[in-house]
Amino acid sequence: MIDAVTSYHNHTTWSDGVCAIQDQIDEARRLGLAELGISDHFVLSPLLDPVEWSMPVDKLKVYLEELRDAQSANPDVVLRLGVEADYFPETIDRLRDILTGAQLDFVVGSVHYVDGFPIDESGKLWDKLTEDEVNEMWRKYWIGIREMAESRVFDFAAHLDLPKKFGHRPTADLTEYSDAALDAIASADMAIEINTNGLNLPARELYPSQSILQAARQRDIPLLINSDAHIPTRLTEHFAAAAKWAEQAGYSKLVWYKNRKRYKSS
Ligand SMILES: [Zn+2]
Ligand SMILES: [Zn+2]
Known part of the structure; x- marks a missing residue:
């Protein structure tokens, strides 16, 4: 189980969280978590520089110093150092250079934009799209995930099937594209997460869908369960539902990260 x-x-x-690092650590201690990760947004955007919900891109070092200080100050909690970095074809080489030298435990890979369209920003933007445009957005999203995996810059993929956030599902069969994305994730030896935040949103479903999760399991893609918490009270929100979702897809264990390597599973 x-x-x-x-x-x-x-x-x-x-x-874009609304709490200090110490607040997350205090809640992790209270919950008795085996390991807590912090993964603030690090976005090298070709669109807007800087993106308002990212840390300033020249502050990565200071961010990591603060996390290491928090590790020293809280020896009873295992704190893992991460970032959530966006994949953009235009900035991926720069991102690779920056992250190669950084002392991180894990890098979460995300696609939040498709051709400049902010996928998870507003349902109203999605409402303006035609059915064909919604399908095209999804198709390009899966291509973005495939390219993200092919870049080999990231350790695990965040919230797969994020475009469902506001309830806009594709009407076209895009299995070919989601399969290609999952094949690339498997080839890159990346993991994926069940991201429980989807249950709080109009999608009303964990990320990713059961069919995507089963396709990942068939490819032996390792799995994590995360909540994408922006406040400490959500650190393990819906984890029981996520565990069931994972088991339903055939998963029986989760993976852990340290120094950019999966070092353990449970
Ligand atoms: Zn994200
Ligand atoms: Zn996030």
Whole structure:
């Protein structure tokens, strides 16, 4: 049975979270988490520089110093150092250079934009799209995920099937594209996460869907369960539902990260 005792994908005021690093640590201690990860947004955007919900891109070092200070000050909590970085074809080489030298435990890979369209910003933007445009957005999203995996810059993919956030599902069969994205994730030896935040949104479903999760399981893609918490009270929100979702897809264990490597599973 899956027992989710780590929570790696979480935010603080370093990006769009509304709590300090210490607040997340205090809650992790209270919950008895085996490991806590902090993964604030690090976005090298070709569109707007800087993106308002990212840490300033020249502050990565200071962010990591603050996390290391927090590790020293809280030796009873295992704190893993991460970032959630966006994939953009225009900036991926720069991102690779920056992250190669950084002392991180894990890098979460995200696609939040498709050709400049902010996928998870507003339902109203999606409402303006025609059915064909919605399908095209999804198709390009899966191509973005495939390219993200092919870049080999990231350790695990965040919230797969994010475009469903506001309830806009594709009417076309895009299995060919989601399969190609999952094949690339498997080839890159990346993992994926069940991101429980989807249950709080109009999508009313965990990310990713059961069919995507089963397709990932068929490819032996490793799995994490995360909540994408922007406040400490959500650190393990819906984890029981996520464990069931994972088991339903055939998963029986989760993976852990340290020094950019999967070092353990449970
Ligand atoms: Zn995200
Ligand atoms: Zn996030």
